[in-house]
Amino acid sequence: MTDATPVSGVTPRGTKPRKRLTPTNIMLYGTLFVASVYYLLPLYVMVVTSLKGMPEIRLGNVFSPPVEVTFEPWVKAWAQACTGINCDGLSRGFWNSVQILVPSVVISIAIASINGYALSLWKFKGSEVFFTILIFGAFIPYQVMIYPIVILLRESGEVLSAITGTKIRLMGSIWGLVIVHTIFGMPILTLLFRNYFASVPEELFKAARVDGAGFWQIYFQIMLPMALPIFVVAIILQVTGIWNDFLFGVIFTKPDTYPMTVQLNNIVNSVQGVKEYNVNMAATMLTGLVPLIIYFASGKLFVRGIAAGAVKG
């Protein structure tokens, strides 16, 4: 065991001299490097392809960097690509996605945070049952519920119309989609908030109640300010989730209001003559840009948030 000590009679002193190229380190960094290639390859291919012209692509190497850099595919993807006779590219879908995104994120998080708060601090008879159903709901395949929800939205639209006297349509409108996103975002967000609020010292809550604060006062004045980090996490999760949604976007909106992912799929599948891989890749990049920016900008918060939410689960 003691053979590890000095090789050449040097008295061990100070920091143990370490070889940089130990087998362990080679393995470690080697593995990380190989993994990095796997994770980065698609991004590289996307960028490279989107900057090539079609003749170059036909030469047939997805990995070779563009000889002549052209931004035309990007321009085309953003403003000119056609679906049917509409040739305004992805730009329309981008704004639609923004319009869908903002209310969906705000409403879904508002409701879920209140749920989480009530479930962790204001338990009532049956609250756990509802929560359990909710969590089970997260596992129910969407397909099971889509059709009834279509009907539900139609009927609620009619009921609302009758009450308000004006014509309200939930199906096909942005609000219908907002409701759907709120419903399907609810399980995971509620879980996130419930776990977070459950970790708040109960004394704080008790002290506030002794001071006479009620449900909403405690929520707005004590819990909300404390929960800021988890709100950031929820926002990040929802923004990426809703931006990336395809299934609901395709079923619950119409061409006017198609979100970007749906339009991306439309553009990519609208083949006119040959497939324009460069335009497709540019469109793909454009669609992925928003969540990527959010991700890179939020960096550590994203990670910290996932940790806070998921680990306790």
Place this chain on the structure above:
Amino acid sequence: MNYYKTTTAAVAFCAAGAVSAAELEVTHWWTSGGEAAAVSEFAKAFDATGNTWVDGAIAGSGGTARPIIVSRIIGGDPMHATQLNHGRQAEELIEAGLMLDLTDVAEAEGWTDLVNPTSLLDSCTVDGKIYCAPVNIHSWQWIWLSHQAYADAGVAVPSNWDEFVSSAKALEDAGKIPLAMGQQAWQSSGAFGVINVAVGGPDLWNKINVEKDAEAAAGPEMAKVFEAASAARAMAANSKVQDWNQATNLVITGQAGGQVMGDWAQGEFQVAGQVAGQDYTCLPGLGVNEIISTGGDAFYFPKQDDPEIEAAQKELAKLLLSPEVQVNFNLKKGSLPVRGDIDLSSANDCMKKGLEILAAGSILQSGDQVLSADTTGQIEDLMVEFWNDQSYSAADAQAKYAEIIAAAD
């Protein structure tokens, strides 16, 4: 939201003393080059009436688009007009009272006398009322052959299916794909249908598809059809594209010998600037049985509760069948017009062949007209598997096919 926009627009036009005008949202799945050019003829004509065509194209195939169309109609947010293959797809929607009755337009315009073949209008008719406007006749029974590919391979362009099969080897040796095929289900199923009519003859086809004769489906005549399809499958083994027009592109560029595809493929040749008889050849009924099926596209008009819109919907319906629009649209689309009374002298060779066959009355009903969507879906599932799995034996596929026919409704 839309409702608000349209009313204000309408009010504005009324104030100006013009005829009523509305924005109509029209959904369809015509997104390839030729298709988009054709549909813009509709839009142009409709916009000329002072109304506005709001295009709601859904890319992919009818398979992608139909769920969206149907779910919107069911969800209470119907578009103002929509493409559907006429036939049995809209049956239930009509029965549920979700579609606008076009009988008065049809009567005023005399559709019953104009539309040829009459079966097209029959498919639009439920309980004596007309619910859709047929816009074109599409037939599946064509094979498109690339002159360049055969020139490269050093063989003559075949003039019928048998020649095509025997020339496959030469093409393969020249590094070509004998038969270009997209891998989507409807293409597999369609190509099989074509082979079915060509090899088995129209009577067999009718017996199985119209009379749902499962015995015929399992019979020896049909076995030959499956063998032929299996041979075609082998010829298409190297065709790895998804979309039909990518496959067509293989033919256009001479990478493939031929493609079994409906007459809409013609639009692609046209967009590519190719000339029938010179750059490519089309053989109706695969050059065996010169017969065409007369399916096609039709427009349905989901019921709205706004009289302004309804008026505009009827105007659009009228427009779609007007002679001028029919000519312009069908020339671009490569399909045949639904009216027998218009002049198509500017049509190309292939289209003229089709018109002749139509005039001669060698017609079949289309699969959409005789089979329910459910049965069609099952056949598509079977066919897409059969065409893409070389190990799926013809006999197994036939047995499964007979089962589906036996259960068809």
Place this chain on the structure above:
Amino acid sequence: MAVTDGAPMMSSPTSSKRPNRLFKNLTAKIATIPMIFTALVVFIGCTVWTIYHSFTKSKLLPAPEKWVGLDQYERLWSTRRWLVSIENLAIYGFCSLVLSLVIGFTLAALLDRKIRGEGIFRTIFLYPFALSFIVTGLVWQWILNPQFGIQGVVQRWGWDSFTFDPLNNANIVIYGILIAGIWQGSGFIMVILLAGLRGIDEDIWKASRVEGIPAWKTYIFIIIPMMRPIFVTALVLIAAGIIKVYDLIVAQTSGGPGISSEVPAKYVIEKMFQSQNLGQGFAASTMMLLSVLVVLIPWAYLEFGGKRRD
């Protein structure tokens, strides 16, 4: 200031009338109406509705009066496409569970070894998670394109016999999808597990070092067992994602070649809307639900059934 645990503070013990239970925590109940609605009407209501209609011959429109019993299920289980879908889901599900956990944990453990550039590596591994399945599917479709993608490039390098065309080979297409799925999701699992690793008491590591236990043994015998709850969380998150696989398939293969990469979710959507056979779609979705329950109930029982210790 001492407040007894759980005792309702609002009600004074002297009053003879007990406050109505219904009104206890009334605000909380009102505030959670959206949740209660979602749980009861959407999750339960819609599910029951769907299950009921799976026993009917509903076609384009729901037809509750056309009761046909188990017909739809009989047809479902004799449909090849469905069987292929189930098989694919099983293969994809199993592989993706195992690979996500193995890759996720390996990367997390490597990043936890106090390496240089941890932030950069983590960013690289996690960014795909921000992208949609549509984007993921399209990119990998392009990379795996036999003509232009990896296969083509390797062949051009001179290795002519090299074949790697998962998207065009029915036998391995599901693994082509797996490559993309893992690419998209494993970073997320890594982050969760990394957070779990960071949550492990430093002293445990010190103790094992003092005892001379090699790092890999410490991971296997001490750290991983300690992280069981986190693994369960990760497992549940992966499983929930697997069953919903739809977008990825639509974008990457559309179920092809043939029907070799079909999945249940796609079957359901297409039967429901495209084939206009709601009853069949509902039957298929009910089977999906059933398979979820088969996995979920034993887990929930193990997790919550016994009294929670600790």
Place this chain on the structure above:
Amino acid sequence: MTNVTVKDLTLDFGAVRVLDKLNIDIQEGEFLVLLGASGCGKSTLLNCIAGLLDISDGEIHIGGRNVTWEEPSERGIGMVFQSYALYPQMSVEGNLSFGLKNARVPKPEIAKRVARAAEILQIEPLLKRKPAALSGGQRQRVAIGRALVRDVDVFLFDEPLSNLDAKLRADLRVELKLLHQKLDNTMIYVTHDQVEAMTLADRIAIMRGGVVQQIASPSEVYNHPSNKYVAGFIGSPTINFFEGSIMDSGGEFLSADMRFPLTGYEATQGALTARPAWLGIRPEAVITGTDVAQQPFTSDIIVELVEPMGSDTLIYTTLAGTAFRFRMSGKATVAAGDALTIGFDPAQGSLFDKSTENRL
């Protein structure tokens, strides 16, 4: 023979010097306590000795062997942690034997050692249990047992009792002392609790800012603190400090006109010379009642606050313009406002230079 030697040990975290040229010799069988406020580097030092931290400079010898570059497991140490660091998925027995199994110690030997440790620590009935089913004290015993089975000469304790409640802490303290007596191993023990330090240690090393302030026996540290910091840190209630100066003669300390005779003060560094200084008087050094008259220093004070502690009573007052507290018997009946005469011998106190704060 010294058992553990730390030579010129220096540790830098980046630009921050955490430990600065430390030199400590620990005798075989000695119980050394590293005492200090949090952040003083005591735990860091322990981790360096254990080999859990790479040092920047210096040497560490254990059992006469230079172990500076050796892995923790090769140094012949056992370690006990504040959070116990038990492996939660293993039974107590598993915890005790895991390291041995890993070192391929023969099975009978493992069984023997586990049995012995369990016997010494009286945890035999707990062997099959999981850590989660143990109380805090039991867990800590298991943690000690894990060090015990390693059969090593040096035990390192990193605040082992800090997570326990006061009563249990006192009990385990006694047990630890007994254990040390029984085993006679070298023990290095980190704590911030001076009671633990005083009661357990053969010698205490008081640390501050990465530097050892004084290393001496508990009574030496208590009675002859080497500087003002040590004086203030050791002892509860805290020592009283008077600010003032030593008069020319060196025989008197003057603070706010009050004179404290220093006759008999044993100066550490030669004779006392006139200079500004601090005088430290322990609260326990104050005498009241009839013996007061014999004290070199007496004064009349007014009681300001009384804190009865049971065994004794703490009195707060003002002396020479400084807050002053002293201890009386628990039986004393004193109330705020009472007048008292107190006395003590300033020569028994400690004098610190005003600028260096070192003991004079």
